[in-house]
Structure formats: structure tokens, C-alpha cells
Amino acid sequence: MLSYLHAFHAGNHADVLKHCVLTLVLEYMARKDKPFLYIDTHAGAGRYDLRNDRAAKIREYDTGIGRIWHRDADAPPAMQRYLQLLRALNPSGELRHYPGSPWIAQSLLRAQDRARLFELHPAEYQQLRALFAGNRQFRVEQGDGFQALGALLPPAERRAVILVDPSYEVKTDYPDVLAAITAAQRKFSTGVYLVWYPVLTRKQASRLASDFTRSGMRNILLAELTIHADTQHAGMTGSGMILVNPPWQLAEALQSVLPYLQQKLAGEGGKYRVQQLVEQ
Numbered sequence: 001m002l003s004y005l006h007a008f009h010a011g012n013h014a015d016v017l018k019h020c021v022l023t024l025v026l027e028y029m030a031r032k033d034k035p036f037l038y039i040d041t042h043a044g045a046g047r048y049d050l051r052n053d054r055a056a057k058i059r060e061y062d063t064g065i066g067r068i069w070h071r072d073a074d075a076p077p078a079m080q081r082y083l084q085l086l087r088a089l090n091p092s093g094e095l096r097h098y099p100g101s102p103w104i105a106q107s108l109l110r111a112q113d114r115a116r117l118f119e120l121h122p123a124e125y126q127q128l129r130a131l132f133a134g135n136r137q138f139r140v141e142q143g144d145g146f147q148a149l150g151a152l153l154p155p156a157e158r159r160a161v162i163l164v165d166p167s168y169e170v171k172t173d174y175p176d177v178l179a180a181i182t183a184a185q186r187k188f189s190t191g192v193y194l195v196w197y198p199v200l201t202r203k204q205a206s207r208l209a210s211d212f213t214r215s216g217m218r219n220i221l222l223a224e225l226t227i228h229a230d231t232q233h234a235g236m237t238g239s240g241m242i243l244v245n246p247p248w249q250l251a252e253a254l255q256s257v258l259p260y261l262q263q264k265l266a267g268e269g270g271k272y273r274v275q276q277l278v279e280q
């Protein structure tokens, strides 16, 4: 059963963190001429209209990108590409559209790169497919991204960024994430793997991080932003990214981005951390 629709959450604090990290990683990858493959296992609809009924209903973007839009004069250099991309998507100056991860990739991939996008939800898939209709560089498929991943690796390019961004609406997403990345890493050890996770309870988030730490994989970085103190009650208090083989400059860049996001997005009790979980 798929009930999660990302349109309700587009542009919230978790999207801002995830998309700043994704933008930076793709920027670093594009510094070398050699082509790379981008894989998005849980792609969503690709791009969101914030005036759409869903986004407008709970306006999560108000406490996410809405707190930065037009108030970004003090944003660190490492956030400039992400902000540029948002401005290009909203040329009138009004915050109307918010990019999903596929749109961000489309803005940053070069002619020599290619992308494979997977989405399971029929309506989300239709939107994504329409967005990339006629685009030969981006191949969109309706399917299970966890299952599809293995067959794509190792890529012919020998360079790849893999975003794994489930909604965690089913508890099996936690073990599935670890299993998918572990298996993928065995086939392609030098891939750059990015996993998003929510902080719903501290216990769950810590377990995922410690499972990665104990997995045997090397070079794992964690970047997390909580906007409220941890709670035992239901509700997302923050989110994080676990990165396997991050580009070498990334940790330093995130040391400037996360304090800025904390200052703009977090309330009392909110925190950030950028931590190397496992050394190279």
C-alpha cells in the first residue's frame, strides 16, 4: 500500500537538507570531465507546485524553504548552487515551485551524464514521466527502486551517485535501505551512496546509523539536522543523510551549511551534526 505523497511535504526542512547535500555532491561529481550515472531509487513526482492543494494544505514549506527564500543574503557559498537552482525555477521571485531530487539532477547533469529514476506510486510515476517526456538522458521507470538497483551496477561509466530516499511509511524500509546499499556496494564499491532518513524517534535513527557503522563499509559520513529536541511522541523532529564514499570536500562544505540551516530552520532544542561514522 502506497499512501505517502511527497507533495504534502515538498520544501520542508528535510527536503532543504537533502537537496542541499544532493546539489553539493552532484556539483563535486561534475568537476571531473568523466561522465557519471545518477540513480534515484525513490524519485517522487520530480517537481512540486506549492500552490497545489496538497502542498498548500499543510504548508510545510513555510518552515522549510520559506524561511530561507528572500532571506538568503547571508547563506554560505556552499549553498549558492542550490539557491540559484530555486531562483531559476521561480523566475518571478514568488516561491511557487519546489524541485524534487530528479529536477535537481536535471539541472546539474552534463551532456555526458545519464540518469535512471524509479518510482512505484502510479500517479507520482505518471507526473515524473510527463516531466521527463522526450528527455533521452533521463530514463524513468515505474518499479521498486530497491530491487532495480543491483542490476544497474557497476555502471559502464564507473562513476555513479545513488540517492536512496524512501518515505519510511513501511518499517521494512529501514532494513531494506541497509540491505540494498550493502548489496550494491559489493557490486560497485566506489559508488557515492546517499541515504536519507527521518528522525521520528531517536532510537530508530540511531539504529540505522549504527547498522551502517557495523556493516563493514568504509568511509561513511553522517549529516543530521533536528529542528526540535528528540521526543518519544510521533512526528518528525529532524532528518539526516548517511553518505558512503562522499566527495572529499563535502564534510567541510557541510560544516558551513548545517549551522546555517540550524540557525534558519531549527527551534529551541534543534541541533546539527556532521560526523564521520567510519573512516576511509
Ligand SMILES: C[S@@+](CC[C@H](N)C(=O)[O-])C[C@H]1O[C@@H](n2cnc3c(N)ncnc32)[C@H](O)[C@@H]1O
Pocket: 002, 004, 005, 006, 018, 040, 041, 042, 043, 044, 045, 046, 099, 100, 101, 102, 118, 119, 120, 121, 124, 143, 144, 145, 146, 165, 166, 167
Ligand atoms: C520521499 S519521496 C521521494 C522524494 C524525492 N526523492 C525528492 O527528493 O524529491 C519517496 C517516494 O518513494 C516512492 N516509493 C515508495 N516505495 C518505493 C519503492 N520500493 N521503489 C520506488 N519508489 C518507491 C513513494 O511513492 C514516494 O514518491
